[in-house]
Amino acid sequence: MTQMPDPQNPLRIGTRGSALALAQAHETRDRLMAAHGLPEAAFQIVVIKTTGDRVLDRALKDIGGKGLFTREIEDALLAGDIDIAVHSMKDMPTLQPEGLVIDCYLPREDVRDAFVSTLYAGISELPQGAVVGSSSLRRRAQLAARRPDLHLVEFRGNVQTRLKKLEEGVAVATFLAMAGLSRLGMSQIVRQAISPDEMLPAVAQGCIGVERRAEDASAAALLAPIADSESGLRVVAERAFLARLDGSCQTPIAGLALLQGDRLILRGEILRPDGSEVIASLREGLARDGAAMGLDLANELRGRAPADFFA
Ligand SMILES: NCc1[nH]cc(CCC(=O)O)c1CC(=O)O
Numbered sequence: 001m002t003q004m005p006d007p008q009n010p011l012r013i014g015t016r017g018s019a020l021a022l023a024q025a026h027e028t029r030d031r032l033m034a035a036h037g038l039p040e041a042a043f044q045i046v047v048i049k050t051t052g053d054r055v056l057d058r059a060l061k062d063i064g065g066k067g068l069f070t071r072e073i074e075d076a077l078l079a080g081d082i083d084i085a086v087h088s089m090k091d092m093p094t095l096q097p098e099g100l101v102i103d104c105y106l107p108r109e110d111v112r113d114a115f116v117s118t119l120y121a122g123i124s125e126l127p128q129g130a131v132v133g134s135s136s137l138r139r140r141a142q143l144a145a146r147r148p149d150l151h152l153v154e155f156r157g158n159v160q161t162r163l164k165k166l167e168e169g170v171a172v173a174t175f176l177a178m179a180g181l182s183r184l185g186m187s188q189i190v191r192q193a194i195s196p197d198e199m200l201p202a203v204a205q206g207c208i209g210v211e212r213r214a215e216d217a218s219a220a221a222l223l224a225p226i227a228d229s230e231s232g233l234r235v236v237a238e239r240a241f242l243a244r245l246d247g248s249c250q251t252p253i254a255g256l257a258l259l260q261g262d263r264l265i266l267r268g269e270i271l272r273p274d275g276s277e278v279i280a281s282l283r284e285g286l287a288r289d290g291a292a293m294g295l296d297l298a299n300e301l302r303g304r305a306p307a308d309f310f311a
Contacts, residue, residue: 005038011043012044013084014076016069017047018053019159024086024087027183029043046076046082048082051072055068073087083216083219084222089102089239090203094242100213101213105228105231106226109183112199113205114175115190115193115194116175119172126147131150131152132152132173133152133162138254141272162174177206202253203242204238204242238266240291241255243295244298244299245302251271252272255267264290265284266283279304
């Protein structure tokens with residue numbers, strides 16, 4: 001029997017405290033309320049501060065990369081201090097700790113990157129040598145590949161911090177995920193939505209995943225009706241691709257799966273950080289074979305990469 005949460009015994013939803021993380025936790029809660037006819041009081045949002053939230057003055061790749069935004073939340077889940085955890089799948093390590101699983105993916109938001117600038121309408125409008133802010137290894141490499149003349153500067157912090165830096169003139173443009181802006185109700189600041197053909201998004205961009213304890217049958221049953229199977233098929237393929245490449249988080253990697261009926265098309269790309277080399281390819285096959293396609297695509301890219309590529 002599924003233990004239904006109620007106001008006396010609410011389901012504790014763990015999340016980071018950023019505006020985006022909270023919006024994602026609220027979206028998850030709202031979907032659970034609708035799916036089960038439960039009141040808001042049957043849920044409790046538990047905010048957990050992570051190392052990645054604390055350290056703002058250094059580039060992520062210098063302080064240990066991805067797990068930084070998730071470790072404390074996963075510890076709370078394992079300790080039983082929360083019942084489920086809501087994540088941006090883009091920020092999740094490809095492997096979950098022993099005892100935890102993610103098998104609930106919400107319907108995916110817009111996967112594209114957004115060009116944001118108060119001065120210019122799009123990438124091609126940027127003048128020669130313009131200063132562009134981004135802390136994303138992938139976006140920096142993709143931009144450098146296309147526009148080697150641009151000056152890229154480190155740009156960390158949440159959306160509000162980055163917009164403030166634009167106002168202060170630290171850079172004339174930046175890139176953010178369309179999904180995050182949409183969830184924050186800030187889509188109006190987007191000057192250009194960039195087609196995946198021009199800038200292949202990060203693996204799992206725009207996808208919210210819900211993590212739980214593997215043996216927690218109650219949580220599994222609660223989450224099942226809000227899980228989006230198409231989202232799951234796509235993200236599983238993309239993350240299998242990433243997992244096979246992720247020796248270090250110093251290599252710019254992009255990947256995107258699209259579904260056409262029962263078929264899945266997976267595109268992947270690896271770049272040198274300075275954009276001087278881009279290696280890309282794709283696979284097409286049955287959607288249920290996505291994980292194998294991801295692995296196979298990664299093997300091809302690895303095989304084509306020069307020996308020093310992942311250095
Ligand atoms: N790395 C931070 C991060 N993680 C997820 C999103 C956006 C939402 C998403 O892609 O699901 C963002 C911000 C951004 O890239 O603009």
